[in-house]
Amino acid sequence: MPSPSIRDLATSFDVALRVVNRSPRTRYLYQQSIRFYCEWLESQGIPATLNNLNRHLITGWMADLSERVEVGTVRNRLRGMRRFCRWLEKEGEVDKAPTLGVEMPAPKEKPNRTLTDDELAAMIKACARPRTRSGTWDAHAFEGRRDEVIIRLLADCGIRVSELAGITLDDLDRSHEVIYVTGKGDRPRVVPYGARTTQALDRYLRLRTAHPKATKTDRLILTQRGPITADGIRWRLEQVGEQAGVKDVHPHAFRHTAAHRWLMAGGSERGLMAVMGWRSDAMLSTYARSTQVERAHAEHRRLRLGDTV
CATH class of the missing domain: 1.10.150 (DNA polymerase; domain 1)
Known part of the structure; x- marks a missing residue:
């Protein structure tokens, strides 16, 4: 047979x-x-x-x-x-799983890319465009405001690139300054954002109303031709990074950066897990490990142990 x-x-x-x-x-x-x-x-x-x-x-x-x-x-x-x-x-197709006994290779320890405040500021500055009136279609101005929204949402909220690409207008609760996102495993969560992100969103949405595709899609982030994809976001970040002189810019660097900034500011680990959509402590450990020395040094300076004697 x-x-x-x-x-x-x-x-x-x-x-x-x-x-x-x-x-x-x-x-x-x-x-x-x-x-x-x-x-x-x-x-x-x-x-x-x-x-x-x-x-x-x-x-x-x-x-x-x-x-x-x-x-x-x-x-x-x-x-x-x-x-x-x-x-x-x-299913009974084999007596035992053929992978039984095949060992998983150990992961290599390497630092994860995090963006500095100066790098984030340079990228946001690179998005600046001449002002334009609300309701007036200006593709150049729209592009700049959209790219700033992308950068601020990724840096402020730590959401995944796939989550950002999937956000609709209905997912955006501007009165409470939160976004409803759907993460891995189709698990929904609510993610807050800050005042400067609110301002960037407001400026972007005023231009979005004049977008030629505005009434044909409910996706929040648009390109000239319609809804942006995850790959489109990656490409825009590379372009803005190049304009700003910032190397090695990719969406996951923003997620690591958001986690690092949260912990550096004294945010709780459980709060970070909830915002990031993690169910496992292992993910928290993975994201926190690469910058734990920097946080430890900052904590030491704050505690001033040597200055009390």
């Missing part, structure tokens, strides 16, 4: 994921892991069939990946394969 195709089983696996309401992004990443494994098998002259989904070959795939990509990518690929293999076991 011929061995089933891994790709065919992956299709059934995706159906099972939809039943339990896994997000499109999660399903895509799982399917990507399976697809890459199949492609690797075939590059070795091995058919992508179930009898070739075993610990020995998976370990070989992991070793090959480790020579070409970052360890974080290798870990993500293995997570996807583990989930797939557990489903195969549950």
